[in-house]
Structures are given as structure tokens and as C-alpha cells.
Amino acid sequence: MSGQQYLNTITENATRLGMRLQESFSEHTRDLALTRGASAAYLDNLDDRSKNIRKQLDSNSDREKLDAMKRLIALISKGRNVSEYFAQVVKNVASQNLEIRKLVYIYLLRYAEQEPDLALLSINTFQKDLTDSNPLIRAMALRVLSGIRVPMIGNIVVLAIKKCAADVSPYVRKTAGLAIPRCNELDSSHLPSLIQIITSMLKERSPLTIGSVAVAFEAVCPTRLDLLHQQYRRLCRMLAQVDEWGQVDLMNLLLRYTRIMLPRPVGDELDSDVKLLLTSVEPILMSCNPASVMAVVRVIYYAGPSVYLQKVVQPLLRLLHQSREVERVVLVYLLILVQKSPELFSPYHTRLFLRTDDSREVKRDKIRLLLRILNSDNYGAILREFIDYSDDTDDEIVGDSIHAIGRCAFTIPESTQQCLTALISMIQSGNDSVTSSAVMVLKTLVQGQLSSTVHGIMGASREAPLSIIARLAGKIDDIKNSQARACIIWLVGQYSPSNDPSPGPEGISEWAPDVLRKTAKSFGQEAVLVKLQIITLAAKLLVLCPGDQTLTLLSQYIFSLARYDPSYDVRDRAKMITSLLSGVLPALFAGSHEERGGVVLRQEQVRLVLFEGKSGIIEEQSSRLGDENALLGSLSVVLGKPTQLDSLLPDWLEKGVESSLRDSEDDKPAAAAVVTAISSTSIGQRAKTMAPVVLTPTSTSRPDSRQDNTKGNFAQDLESFYADAASSEEEESEEEGEESEDEDEDEDEEDEVDSGGTESVEGSPESDDDEEESVNDVEFQAKNSGSASSAAQAE
Numbered sequence: 103m104s105g106q107q108y109l110n111t112i113t114e115n116a117t118r119l120g121m122r123l124q125e126s127f128s129e130h131t132r133d134l135a136l137t138r139g140a141s142a143a144y145l146d147n148l149d150d151r152s153k154n155i156r157k158q159l160d161s162n163s164d165r166e167k168l169d170a171m172k173r174l175i176a177l178i179s180k181g182r183n184v185s186e187y188f189a190q191v192v193k194n195v196a197s198q199n200l201e202i203r204k205l206v207y208i209y210l211l212r213y214a215e216q217e218p219d220l221a222l223l224s225i226n227t228f229q230k231d232l233t234d235s236n237p238l239i240r241a242m243a244l245r246v247l248s249g250i251r252v253p254m255i256g257n258i259v260v261l262a263i264k265k266c267a268a269d270v271s272p273y274v275r276k277t278a279g280l281a282i283p284r285c286n287e288l289d290s291s292h293l294p295s296l297i298q299i300i301t302s303m304l305k306e307r308s309p310l311t312i313g314s315v316a317v318a319f320e321a322v323c324p325t326r327l328d329l330l331h332q333q334y335r336r337l338c339r340m341l342a343q344v345d346e347w348g349q350v351d352l353m354n355l356l357l358r359y360t361r362i363m364l365p366r367p368v369g370d371e372l373d374s375d376v377k378l379l380l381t382s383v384e385p386i387l388m389s390c391n392p393a394s395v396m397a398v399v400r401v402i403y404y405a406g407p408s409v410y411l412q413k414v415v416q417p418l419l420r421l422l423h424q425s426r427e428v429e430r431v432v433l434v435y436l437l438i439l440v441q442k443s444p445e446l447f448s449p450y451h452t453r454l455f456l457r458t459d460d461s462r463e464v465k466r467d468k469i470r471l472l473l474r475i476l477n478s479d480n481y482g483a484i485l486r487e488f489i490d491y492s493d494d495t496d497d498e499i500v501g502d503s504i505h506a507i508g509r510c511a512f513t514i515p516e517s518t519q520q521c522l523t524a525l526i527s528m529i530q531s532g533n534d535s536v537t538s539s540a541v542m543v544l545k546t547l548v549q550g551q552l553s554s555t556v557h558g559i560m561g562a563s564r565e566a567p568l569s570i571i572a573r574l575a576g577k578i579d580d581i582k583n584s585q586a587r588a589c590i591i592w593l594v595g596q597y598s599p600s601n602d603p604s605p606g607p608e609g610i611s612e613w614a615p616d617v618l619r620k621t622a623k624s625f626g627q628e629a630v631l632v633k634l635q636i637i638t639l640a641a642k643l644l645v646l647c648p649g650d651q652t653l654t655l656l657s658q659y660i661f662s663l664a665r666y667d668p669s670y671d672v673r674d675r676a677k678m679i680t681s682l683l684s685g686v687l688p689a690l691f692a693g694s695h696e697e698r699g700g701v702v703l704r705q706e707q708v709r710l711v712l713f714e715g716k717s718g719i720i721e722e723q724s725s726r727l728g729d730e731n732a733l734l735g736s737l738s739v740v741l742g743k744p745t746q747l748d749s750l751l752p753d754w755l756e757k758g759v760e761s762s763l764r765d766s767e768d769d770k771p772a773a774a775a776v777v778t779a780i781s782s783t784s785i786g787q788r789a790k791t792m793a794p795v796v797l798t799p800t801s802t803s804r805p806d807s808r809q810d811n812t813k814g815n816f817a818q819d820l821e822s823f824y825a826d827a828a829s830s831e832e833e834e835s836e837e838e839g840e841e842s843e844d845e846d847e848d849e850d851e852e853d854e855v856d857s858g859g860t861e862s863v864e865g866s867p868e869s870d871d872d873e874e875e876s877v878n879d880v881e882f883q884a885k886n887s888g889s890a891s892s893a894a895q896a897e
Contacts, residue, residue, distance in 0.1 A: 154170075155170045155173055155174060155187060156187060156190055158170035159171075159187065159190035159191060159193070159194065160190060160193075164197070164199045164202060167194055167197065167199070167202050168199065168201055168202050168205070171191070171194075171202060171205035171206065171209070172205065174187060174191070174205075174209055175205055175208060175209065178209070178212055184209075184213075185213045185216055185217060188209075188213055188216075188217045188220055189220060191206055191209050191210070192206075192210070192220055192221070192223060192224050194206050195207075195210070195224045195227050195228075196224075196227045196230075200236065200239075203231075203239065204238070204239075204242070207239075207242035207243070207245070207246055208242075210224075210246045210249075211242070211245055211246055211249055214246055214249040214250050214251075215249060215250070215251045218250050218251050218252045219252075221246070221250045222250065222252060222255070225247070225250075225255065225258065228243045228244075228246055228247045228262075229243075229247075229258070229262065231243035232244065232247075232262055232265060232266065237269070237271035237273050237274050238273070240266065240269065240271070240274050241266075241271075241273055241274045241276075241277040244262055244263070244266050244274070244277050244278060244281055245277055245280075245281065247259055247262050247281075248262075248263070248281035248284045248285055248288075249284065251288060252288075253288055253289045256285065256288055256289035256291070256292055257292075259281070259285045259288065260285060260292050260295050260296070260299075262281075263278050263281050263282060263285060263296075263299060264295070264299055266278035266281075267279070267299050267302065267303055268302075272308035272310040272311045273310065275303070275306065275308065275311040275314075276310055276311045276313070276314045277314075278299075278303075278314075279303060279311060279314030279315045279317065279318045280314045280317060280318070282296050282299065282300065282318035282321070282322055283317065283318055283321035283322060286321065286322050293322065293323075296318075296322055297322065297323050297326065300315065300318055300319055300322060300323065300329070301329055303315045303318070304319070304329060304330065304333045305333065309340055309343035309344045309345065309348075310344075310345060310348075312337065312340060312344055312348060312352060313344050313345055313347060313348015313349065313351055313352055314348065316348065316351040316352040316354075316355045317351050319355060320351065320354070320355060324358075327358070327359050327362055327363060330355075330359050331363075331759075331763040331764050332763070332764060332765070332766040333766070334356070334359060334363075334375065334764050335375065335378060335764060335766065335768065336766065336768050337352060337356060338356065338375075338378050338379050338382040339378075339382060341353065341356075341382045341383060341386065342382065342385045342386060346389060346390075346391035346393070346394050347391075347393065349386060349389075349391075349394045349397065350393050350394055350397045353383060353386075353394075353397045353398065353400075353401050354397065354400075356379055356401075357379075357400065357401050357404060357405055357751075358751070358752065360375075360376060360379055360405050361404065361405070361751060361752045361753065361754055362752050362755065363755070363758055363759045364376050364754075364755070364758045364759075365754070365755065365756065365757050365758035366754035366755065366756060366758075367405075367406070367407055369407065370407050370409060372406075372407070373758070373761075374761075375761065375764060376405060376406075379401065379405060380401070380402060380405060380406045380410060383397075383398045383401050383402070384398070384413060386398045387413065387414065387417040388417070392421050392424060392428045392431075392432070395417050395418070395421060396418075396421075396431065396432070396435060396735065397735070398414070398417075399414045399417075399418060399435060399439075399734070400734050400735040402414055403438075403439065403442075403734055404734070404751060408442065408443055411439065411442070411443050411446060412443075412446055414439075415446050415447060415450070418432055418435060418436060418439075419450055419453055422453065422454075426461065426464070429464060430461070430463065430464055430467075430740070431740060433464060433467040433468065433471060434467065434739050434740050435734060435735075436454075436471055437467060437470060437471055437474070438732055438734050438739065439734075440471065440474045440475055441474070444474055444475050444477075445477075447471075447475050448475045448477055448479070448480060451472060451475055451480045451483065451484060452483070454468050454471055454472055454475075455468070455472075455487055456468050456469070456487070456491060462496055462498060462499065465491075465494075465496070465499050465502075466498070466499065466502055469488070469491070469499075469502050469503060469506050472484050472487070472488075472506070473506055473509055473510075473513075476509075476510060476513055476514065477514075478514060478516070481510060481513075481514045481516075481517050482517075484510070485507065485510050485517055485520060485521070485524075488503045488504075488506045488507050488510065489503075489507065489524050491503035491506075492504055492507075492528060492536060497535040500533075500535050500536055500539060501535065501539045504525070504528065504536065504539040504540055504543055505539065505542075505543055507521050507524060507525060507543060508521065508525075508543035508544075508546055508547055511547055512547075512550065518547070518551075521547065522544070522547060522570070525540045525543055525544050525547070526540075526544070526570065526573070528540035529541065529544075529573075529574070529577060529581075534582055534583055535583075537580075537581055537583065537586060538581065538583030538585060538586035539586075541574065541581060541583075541586035541589050541590060542585060542586060542589050544570060544574065545589040545590075545592070545593055548567045548570055548571060548593060548597075549593075549596075551566070551567045552567050552597065567597075568597060568611070571593050571594065571597055571613075572611070572613050574590045574593065574594075575590065575593075575594050575613040575614070575616070575617050576613065578590055578591075578617055578620055578621070579620060584628070584629035584631050584632050585631065587628070587629075587632050587635075588629075588631045588632050588634075588635045590617075591617065591621060591632065591635040591636060591638075591639050592635050592638070592639075594613065594614050594617045594639060595614070595635070595638055595639035595642040595643070596642075596713065597611075598610050598611050598614035598642065598643065598646065599611075599646055599713075607643075607646075607647040607650040607652075607653060608647060609646050609647055610643060610646050610647055614639075614643060615643065615652065615653060615656075617639070618636070618639055618640060618643060618653070618656055618657075618660075619656060621636045621639070622636070622640075622656050622659055622660050625660060625663050625664075626663065630669045630671055630672060633664065633667065633669070633672045633675075634671065634672065634675050636660060637660060637661070637664055637672070637675050637676055637679055638675075638679070638712070640653075640656065640657040640660045640661070640679075641657070641679045641682070641683060641712055642712050642713065643657070644657050644683060644686070644687060645683070645686060645705060645708050645709045645712060646709075648686055648687055648705065654687070661676050661679070661680055664676035665677075682703065682708055682711065682712075683708065684702060685702035685703050685704060685705075685708070686703075686704075686705045686708055733750070733751060
């Protein structure tokens with residue numbers, strides 16, 4: 103027992119020690135975010151711990167303030183309104199703790215617009231932070247300053263933007279570009295000053311900054327495209343280096359400039375500047391950002407000839423499987439592109455097949471897309487897909503797929519028999535939506551086949567289409583959809599004339615009177631659309647066989663019911679038909695008390711009105727993307743309706759502006775500039791005799807050409823360079839002190855004659871330094887092909 107008790111005691115002590123160590127470790131590392139629980143602690147039980155936030159913000163401990171700010175940011179991330187702490191947070195805007203200041207700025211960015219009066223109390227602090235050594239603090243100070251919606255501080259904001267636009271940090275300059283539109287919205291009277299800032303920032307060499315400049319340009323002065331003349335070619339060359347979202351804005355700006363300022367391409371002939379843009383955007387097709395890729399597609403579609411479109415096929419198909427949202431937009435792009443070049447996407451039809459988990463809009467767009475790339479090579483696979491889609495659980499997708507089968511028959515005549523077989527089998531299905539859609543498509547196909555037979559376009563006989571109508575007429579009782587029933591009744595009436603002997607009335611197909619009998623029985627329960635077709639069917643059969651007593655009684659019964667129908671359309675149709683037939687069957691209206699006047703038509707005239715009055719084929723309505731003027735990249739093509747966010751793309755100019763306006767210093771040949779610089783200086787001979795000095799733009803070291811260049815040794819910094827120069831001069835002066843003054847004068851004359859040869863021994867360090875700078879600058883330009891931007895960074 104004693105051994106067991108001793109073991110239990112050890113176990114309990116070990117457990118307590120472990121718990122103590124865990125609590126101590128959690129307490130000392132809760133601000134280090136070493137584990138997921140440490141970071142997530144600020145998002146848990148916020149309601150219980152938010153009571154002490156105000157007290158923590160007023161505390162003298164930076165740790166308490168930091169904890170309170172983290173909880174406030176966590177509440178903001180959850181959508182809570184914590185503007186009540188604004189006064190306490192503003193007090194900490196000048197905190198010496200960098201982490202606290204960052205969080206305070208994030209809070210102020212969120213609520214500065216709601217509390218502008220309190221934010222004004224910290225303007226002096228914001229202005230002071232614009233000179234902070236940390237670029238992140240400078241950028242956030244400008245963001246908060248431009249986010250205070252008080253017009254009276256407009257001058258201060260403009261001065262802050264102007265100062266940050268010339269900042270050494272590209273990130274701060276980018277923030278300045280994004281602050282320009284907000285300043286313009288605050289007070290438009292500062293527009294001239296903002297345009298000057300944009301003009302200077304258009305010369306920006308940093309790829310990180312130029313995207314924000316494009317945003318500011320489009321928001322503040324979108325019509326001042328003349329400011330881009332000398333920057334156009336440089337901006338085109340910078341496109342591949344700009345950040346992803348900056349590429350989108352910059353490409354849209356350059357595309358608009360191209361359409362307004364450059365000449366229209368004629369065939370495959372392109373202006374050199376248009377070709378420069380197309381060449382510059384091509385590498386961005388490999389970007390991981392879908393927005394950048396689609397912006398490139400927009401540039402190529404609107405600025406390049408058709409031969410350039412083949413370059414966008416694979417990048418767009420790659421984006422189809424990136425996400426559902428991206429797929430939705432890419433399909434809209436494809437629907438517009440295939441209108442211009444459907445043959446580019448036809449070989450890739452299998453990548454456009456529907457998936458079970460696709461959304462309704464994606465499925466509908468894919469069906470439209472498959473129809474547009476349909477050709478004689480791929481129609482078999484696509485038609486089988488459409489037949490499979492008719493079993494979808496969504497009735498709209500079923501209707502679209504069945505209508506697509508009908509379009510296949512019209513587009514590819516070889517597939518007509520296959521389509522008819524599939525549609526007839528669908529009529530026998532128990533699904534009402536499938537049956538109704540198949541009936542309406544069959545109506546269009548039969549009408550098209552019969553009209554083609556009449557005009558001798560097709561060699562097929564009338565028996566096949568009429569047999570389809572007869573089969574549809576026999577199933578009139580099984581079809582409940584009102585639109586499908588109306589289609590069948592119209593087909594029966596339109597194609598009921600027959601020259602073959604039949605058991606029914608003379609000159610009428612045997613199935614036509616039977617359809618009239620069935621529909622007359624259910625006339626009162628039919629939809630308005632069906633009633634209208636029943637009235638028209640009765641009139642057609644009466645005109646074909648006016649002497650048949652059975653047809654006369656059925657028609658009289660239908661007209662009597664229609665005369666007192668609740669629908670105005672049905673009553674008006676009955677009145678119009680009876681007036682039309684008054685000259686054919688006067689006895690039919692013998693009991694009517696209405697006196698009818700006017701012109702009375704003969705039987706042949708009435709037949710012409712009823713059968714030939716509306717014989718055109720009703721084509722499928724064009725889709726929402728059928729308009730050739732749909733703007734690629736606009737929101738309206740995705741939503742299917744115009745929006746206020748759409749901006750019209752300007753049309754091309756016939757000749758464009760002068761190309762010389764786009765000439766700049768960057769376009770001059772670099773080699774010629776280097777040769778001119780070398781020939782115009784007196785140190786050319788020395789540059790030939792000395793060993794080449796290799797400089798790197800990012801290095802701060804300078805070579806000592808006095809002695810160490812031949813050995814390959816270089817001074818570490820400027821101070822050591824001067825120290826070495828001073829020590830060498832002291833040694834040389836001691837050696838020369840033993841010589842006479844005449845020899846010194848001769849040596850001075852020789853040094854003056856030798857321009858660019860060996861250096862003067864008695865020259866001062868400053869003159870040696872200036873001479874070394876000129877030599878190194880020339881050699882650096884020669885090694886870097888005279889690039890102006892690289893030379894500037896090297897200096």
C-alpha cells in the first residue's frame with residue numbers, strides 16, 4: 103500500500119507541475135502568437151472582455167493598450183461598431199510604441215469619416231508622422247489624413263500628397279497616388295494642383311507606384327490623355343513589372359489612349375506603337391491573377407487584329423477551372439470572342455462540357471457557347487451532350503438543352519434526323535417540362551422542313567413531317583403544358599390540308615377533326631393561349647370543308663363559348679373570326695342579332711388570310727450576349743442588363759496624332775549617347791588604357807583607380823577612399839621634397855599636357871574624386887547599354 107500511495111503522490115505532483123508550466127508558458131507567450139490559439143484568443147469571448155477596453159486604452163501600460171487595440175481590431179473584423187472608443191483611441195495616436203500606432207491608424211482608417219471632428223484633433227500628429235523614418239507610418243498617416251471628410255483641410259491634404267509623391271519610398275508614393283482621388287472628391291477646387299502632381303508622378307520609374315498613378319489619372323483627369331504622350335512607350339515597357347492589380351488599371355488606360363491617339367489597324371498592318379502595346383501585354387497572359395489575364399484579352403481584342411486572338415485561347419481555358427467566380431466571367435468573355443473567331447475554340451469543345459456541380463448561369467452559358475462553336479466535325483459529341491443534359495434536374499437547363507438540339511438541326515443539316523429521333527423520344531417521357539420543350543422545338547423543325555420541301559430546298563418528302571404532326575395530334579390529351587398544346591393545335595390547323603383520300607372530311611387530314619373535338623370538350627378549362635389556337639383551328643377547318651355538318655356544329659359551339667369567355671383576347675378573336683367567315687358560311691350567323699357590314703371575303707381570300715397570314719418560322723430569341731456591340735470587360739455582359747459602371751470604349755481615329763509627340767529621352771539610342779559622351783570629354787585616352795571598372799547600381803563602394811584598379815582591389819566606402827588618397831599623397835610629397843623646384847615645375851607641365859593619362863601626384867583628393875566619377879560614369883553607361891533608369895540608380 104505504501105508503494106502505491108507513493109506512486110499516486112508522484113503522479114499528482116507531476117500533473118500539477120505540468121499544468122503550472124503550461125499556464126506559465128501561455129502567460130509569457132500570449133503576445134508572441136506562437137500557436138493558433140494565441141492569435142484566435144482575441145476573437146473568442148469578445149463580449150466578456152470588451153468591458154475593460156476603455157480602461158485599458160487609458161492605462162499607462164503599453165501592454166494593456168496593445169491588448170485593447172487588438173481586441174478592437176478583432177471586433178471590427180467581425181463587423182461590430184466600435185466607434186464609441188474613438189476618443190480614447192485618438193489619444194494614443196502619438197504613442198511611442200510602433201505596434202500600437204499601427205493599430206491606431208487601422209482603427210482611424212475605419213472611423214475617420216464617421217468622426218471627422220475628433221479626427222481633426224490629431225492632424226498635427228499626422229503631419230508630424232509624414233516625416234517619420236518608417237515608410238509604413240508615413241503611408242498610413244497620409245491615408246488617415248486623406249480619409250478625414252472635412253473640406254477645410256483640403257489644402258493640408260494637397261500639401262501632404264505633394265510631399266509624399268516625392269518620397270524616397272515607392273510604397274509611400276503609391277499611397278499618395280491613391281489619395282489623389284479622395285482629395286478630389288473632398289474638394290474639386292484643388293484639381294489644378296492635383297493634375298500637376300499626377301503629371302510629375304507619370305514620370306515614375308517604380309513599378310510599384312505606377313498602378314496607383316493610373317487609378318488617380320482615370321479618377322481625376324481621364325480626358326487629359328495628352329499628358330501620356332511622352333510616357334506611353336515607357337509605360338508599355340513597364341507593364342510586365344507592375345503589380346498585378348496595377349497592371350489592370352494601367353492596361354485599361356493604355357488601351358483607351360491607343361484607341362484615341364493611335365491610327366486604326368488596317369488588316370494585319372499595325373502602327374509601331376500599337377504593336378509595342380500588344381507585345382508588352384503578351385507576357386502577362388501567363389499571370390496567376392485572372393484579372394490581369396482578362397485585361398490582356400480585352401487589350402488584344404480591341405487593339406489587335408484577329409490573328410492575335412489565338413494567343414488568348416489557352417490562357418482563358420486555363421482560368422476555367424480556377425474558381426466558380428472566375429469561370430463565370432471567363433465564359434462571358436468566351437461568348438463574345440467566339441462571335442468573332444469561333445474556329446479558335448472549336449477544337450476545345452470537350453473542355454466546355456457541363457459539370458454536375460455547375461451553377462445554373464454557368465450551365466446556360468456553356469450551352470450557348472457549345473452552340474456557337476458547333477461545326478461539322480464536333481456536332482456528334484456536342485449533340486450527345488445536349489441529349490444528356492435534357493435529364494437535368496433544373497427545368498431551365500432542360501429547356502435550353504432541348505432548344506439547343508433544335509438549333510443543331512438548323513445549323514448542321516446532317517444531324518436533322520438524329521435530332522428528330524431524340525425529340526420524338528422525349529415526347530414520350532413523363533416529364534412535363536421535357537415534353538413541352540420537345541413539342542415546341544419539333545414545331546419549329548417541322549415547320550422548317552415543310553417550308554423547305556415546298557420551296558424545293560430539301561429533297562425530303564412531306565410524309566415524314568406530317569407523320570410527326572399526326573403523332574403529336576394523337577398525344578394531345580397527354581400533354582398538359584399550355585404552350586405545348588398551343589403549338590400542337592397550330593401545327594394541326596396549319597398542315598391539316600390533304601389531297602389524299604381519308605376517312606374524314608374531304609380535303610382534311612383524318613387527325614385534324616379529332617383534335618378539334620377533343621379541345622372543344624375542354625375549351626372552358628384551357629389557358630387563354632390554347633383557346634386562341636382552338637378558335638383559329640375551327641376557322642381553318644371550316645374554310646377547308648365548309649359543307650361538313652359535324653365541323654359546322656363543333657365550330658358553332660366553340661364560337662358560342664368564346665363569345666362569353668372572361669378573357670378579352672378570346673372574345674375579340676372570336677368576333678374577328680366570325681366576321682371573317684361571314685361570307686363563307688352565312689347560315690352560321692343566321693341567328694345573330696348583330697348587323698355586319700363592310701367588305702365580305704370569298705372562301706379563297708379567307709383561306710389566304712388564315713393559312714398564309716403568318717407562315718414565317720419563329721426563330722429562337724437571341725441571348726443576352728447576342729449583341730455584337732457588347733463591351734468586353736463590362737459588368738453589363740455578366741449581369742445581362744446595362745449598368746451605370748459601364749464606360750464606352752472610344753472608337754479609333756483614322757490617322758491618329760503625330761508619332762513624334764511620343765518621342766522621349768528613353769527612345770534615343772543608348773550607344774550613340776555613350777559614344778558622344780566619350781568623344782566630348784578629355785579623358786577618352788585614359789578610358790582606353792585603364793582596366794575596365796565594373797560598377798553595380800546597388801553597391802555603395804567605389805574603386806580606387808590610383809593603385810588598386812590594376813590589382814582588382816576596391817575601397818570599401820567614401821571615407822576609406824579619401825584616407826587612402828591622403829596617405830598616398832603624404833608618401834609622394836616626402837619623396838619629392840628632396841628634388842629641386844625646377845624638376846617640380848617640369849613635372850607639373852607634363853601633368854597638364856597629359857589629359858586623361860597618369861594622374862597628377864599633387865592633385866587634391868577632391869579633384870581626383872571628380873575625375874574618377876566622370877570616368878566611372880562613362881564606363882558604367884557603356885556596360886549598361888546607356889539605360890537612363892539604370893544610370894540614375896547607379897548615381
